[in-house]
Amino acid sequence: xxxxxxxxxxxxxxxxxxxxxxxxxxxxxxxxxxxxxxxxxxxxxxxxxxxxxxxxxxxxxxxxxxxxxxxxxxxxxxxxxxxxxxxxxxxxxxxxxxxxxxxxxxxxxxxxxxxxxxxxxxxxxxxxxxxxxxxxxxxxxxxxxxxxxxxxxxxxxxxxxxxxxxxxxxxxxxxxxxxxxxxxxxxxxxxxxxxxxxxxxxxxxxxxxxxxxxxxxxxxxxxxxxxxxxxxxxxxxxxxxxxxxxxxxxxxxxxxxxxxxxxxxxxxxxxxxxxxxxxxxxxxxxxxxxxxxxxxxxxxxxxxxxxxxxxxxxxxxxxxxxxxxxxxxxxxxxxxxxxxxxxxxxxxxxxxxxxxxxxxxxxxxxxxxx
Amino acid sequence: xxxxxxxxxxxxxxxxxxxxxxxxxxxxxxxxxxxxxxxxxxxxxxxxxxxxxxxxxxxxxxxxxxxxxxxxxxxxxxxxxxxxxxxxxxxxxxxxxxxxxxxxxxxxxxxxxxxxxxxxxxxxxxxxxxxxxxxxxxxxxxxxxxxxxxxxxxxxxxxxxxxxxxxxxxxxxxxxxxxxxxxxxxxxxxxxxxxxxxxxxxxxxxxxxxxxxxxxxxxxxxxxxxxxxxxxxxxxxxxxxxxxxxx
Ligand code: HEM
Ligand code: SF4
Ligand code: SF4
Numbered sequence: 001x002x003x004x005x006x007x008x009x010x011x012x013x014x015x016x017x018x019x020x021x022x023x024x025x026x027x028x029x030x031x032x033x034x035x036x037x038x039x040x041x042x043x044x045x046x047x048x049x050x051x052x053x054x055x056x057x058x059x060x061x062x063x064x065x066x067x068x069x070x071x072x073x074x075x076x077x078x079x080x081x082x083x084x085x086x087x088x089x090x091x092x093x094x095x096x097x098x099x100x101x102x103x104x105x106x107x108x109x110x111x112x113x114x115x116x117x118x119x120x121x122x123x124x125x126x127x128x129x130x131x132x133x134x135x136x137x138x139x140x141x142x143x144x145x146x147x148x149x150x151x152x153x154x155x156x157x158x159x160x161x162x163x164x165x166x167x168x169x170x171x172x173x174x175x176x177x178x179x180x181x182x183x184x185x186x187x188x189x190x191x192x193x194x195x196x197x198x199x200x201x202x203x204x205x206x207x208x209x210x211x212x213x214x215x216x217x218x219x220x221x222x223x224x225x226x227x228x229x230x231x232x233x234x235x236x237x238x239x240x241x242x243x244x245x246x247x248x249x250x251x252x253x254x255x256x257x258x259x260x261x262x263x264x265x266x267x268x269x270x271x272x273x274x275x276x277x278x279x280x281x282x283x284x285x286x287x288x289x290x291x292x293x294x295x296x297x298x299x300x301x302x303x304x305x306x307x308x309x310x311x312x313x314x315x316x317x318x319x320x321x322x323x324x325x326x327x328x329x330x331x332x333x334x335x336x337x338x339x340x341x342x343x344x345x346x347x348x349x350x351x352x353x354x355x356x357x358x359x360x361x362x363x364x365x366x367x368x369x370x
Numbered sequence: 371x372x373x374x375x376x377x378x379x380x381x382x383x384x385x386x387x388x389x390x391x392x393x394x395x396x397x398x399x400x401x402x403x404x405x406x407x408x409x410x411x412x413x414x415x416x417x418x419x420x421x422x423x424x425x426x427x428x429x430x431x432x433x434x435x436x437x438x439x440x441x442x443x444x445x446x447x448x449x450x451x452x453x454x455x456x457x458x459x460x461x462x463x464x465x466x467x468x469x470x471x472x473x474x475x476x477x478x479x480x481x482x483x484x485x486x487x488x489x490x491x492x493x494x495x496x497x498x499x500x501x502x503x504x505x506x507x508x509x510x511x512x513x514x515x516x517x518x519x520x521x522x523x524x525x526x527x528x529x530x531x532x533x534x535x536x537x538x539x540x541x542x543x544x545x546x547x548x549x550x551x552x553x554x555x556x557x558x559x560x561x562x563x564x565x566x567x568x569x570x571x572x573x574x575x576x577x578x579x580x581x582x583x584x585x586x587x588x589x590x591x592x593x594x595x596x597x598x599x600x601x602x603x604x605x606x607x608x609x610x611x612x613x614x615x616x617x
Contacts, residue, residue: 219542244429270547300545328559
């Protein structure tokens with residue numbers, strides 16, 4: 001029996017040189033924010049370790065995560081991590097279909113029990129016994145349960161799998177549910193974003209391969225290497241924010257000058273992602289660089305949390321949408337009116353009382369003088 | 371009604387608010403105003419047109435710096451006040467704020483009837499806080515807590531110090547910073563409404579009762595009817611409370 005191929009073997013087969021391979025390892029180390037010694041570690045792991053089997057499931061989603069992944073700036077990411085090596089089952093990209101495909105998945109699940117990584121793209125609809133998303137006669141919930149049972153770890157790709165995304169927006173008719181609410185007892189790595197940045201996705205996989213354990217996660221279960229800073233903290237327009245210089249509308253003079261987009265609804269200050277550093281499309285640009293505010297695509301509930309082009313989030317209530325300041329202003333006016341009314345009442349109804357108390361006070365003063 | 375007060379009250383000077391309570395109060399008032407003003411600016415910065423280069427300006431930067439400095443003072447001051455609720459005199463004690471029995475609600479009702487609805491009846495003459503005020507302060511303490519939790523929850527990711535980092539679970543529970551900022555902003559309005567009502571009622575009590583309510587937070591002294599003071603000491607004696615009279 002031949003030795004299972006390593007990542008490096010597969011790369012060589014694909015025609016990549018040693019030089020390409022080392023460049024790839026270096027790039028990955030940089031994206032992950034690791035020190036230089038990690039480059040060797042990554043290269044060594046990829047040259048010695050057999051590929052990790054991966055099952056990649058698609059539920060309620062738009063496949064933008066897969067798209068982002070295969071368009072990651074370095075061709076090796078797409079070629080090696082996805083195309084050649086790891087994917088034992090993925091509905092979108094595999095050649096097999098129907099019975100054959102399902103069998104391939106069963107095969108991986110049995111053969112690599114406890115070893116394979118389960119990647120999930122999309123949310124799971126649980127309403128109406130899960131009929132809204134069925135594959136091969138099974139509901140997505142059933143498929144998820146089966147696949148998660150033997151997985152070493154679960155990666156939730158994108159905002160769908162992490163938070164439910166747009167299909168979970170009110171009133172969420174299919175009860176679209178994120179993975180962490182359904183899978184218990186397995187390490188889950190959340191990689192939110194709509195989609196997540198390809199390099200970030202590759203970085204998570206490379207981390208798993210290199211260090212044989214899941215990356216360090218923050219309180220929300222996201223890899224710290226990519227999600228510990230807000231877009232705002234790495235945004236090149238930040239000096240304008242700090243200076244108090246803002247775009248007031250998209251066609252004003254300030255917009256031309258490249259001022260901060262805070263007041264036209266930029267959600268950078270509340271969004272944790274690597275867009276400002278890693279950027280998109282091979283480091284070409286990112287939304288803010290092209291003049292549009294961040295919409296907070298990697299944050300929970302960004303689709304329902306207020307409007308995209310306004311700073312203050314509005315809440316629906318009393319049949320209209322109102323911001324805190326509108327409600328607060330009305331409450332303040334009402335309070336002022338109440339206070340005023342009370343003061344008038346006090347003067348009318350307690351006039352006698354006040355006289356009495358004043359007289360009393362005077363008398364007492366006199367008495368104390370004696 | 372006047373006939374009810376046939377006998378003449380003697381007023382007694384009672385040292386109600388100890389110095390730490392007064393310092394807490396004014397420090398809190400100061401930083402609260404700073405937090406509200408800078409908070410408004412942070413949430414919706416004014417258009418200040420300028421021909422200066424960005425590198426020469428730091429308006430939002432200063433607003434945020436003031437907000438965070440005031441936030442630390444606010445927080446430690448708040449913690450101190452909680453502590454003082456256990457070691458201070460009876461008028462500062464936590465039992466003034468948290469209902470511990472039926473009498474508390476009875477007194478609240480009485481205050482509501484006389485002071486707020488202005489019905490006729492016998493005035494409740496308390497020495498420290500009346501029960502209704504105390505109960506409302508209880509809610510302000512909760513709001514202080516909410517504001518500290520959400521504020522430091524937001525601040526956690528901007529800081530490397532362990533103290534703010536202790537609060538990084540807050541955004542996790544509320545589902546991200548967007549929600550935390552919402553809660554933080556809505557809670558601010560509670561304080562604004564509170565300040566309006568609080569200041570009004572202080573003046574109201576001073577105006578109607580003439581016991582030195584307003585100045586009591588400056589010097590600590592209130593002018594209390596002998597009768598009310600005796601009753602107050604009987605129900606919960608506290609020998610630490612200073613008064614004018616030698617015993
Ligand atoms: C009475 C107390 C406070 C009031 C009234 C207040 C008010 C506000 C307001 C209105 C905002 C803008 C929120 C928005 O619309 O997005 C804000 C932001 C903020 N506050 Fe407070 N705050 C208070 C206490 C605190 C405390 C104790 C902290 C703790 C560090 C804090 C930290 C913050 C932070 C980090 C922000 C976000 C600033 C940014 O991202 O640029 N606040 N505050
Ligand atoms: S454009 Fe957005 S992310 Fe950039 S500084 Fe302004 S508010 Fe922050
Ligand atoms: S800038 Fe904001 S909305 Fe755009 S991709 Fe990054 S996190 Fe998503």
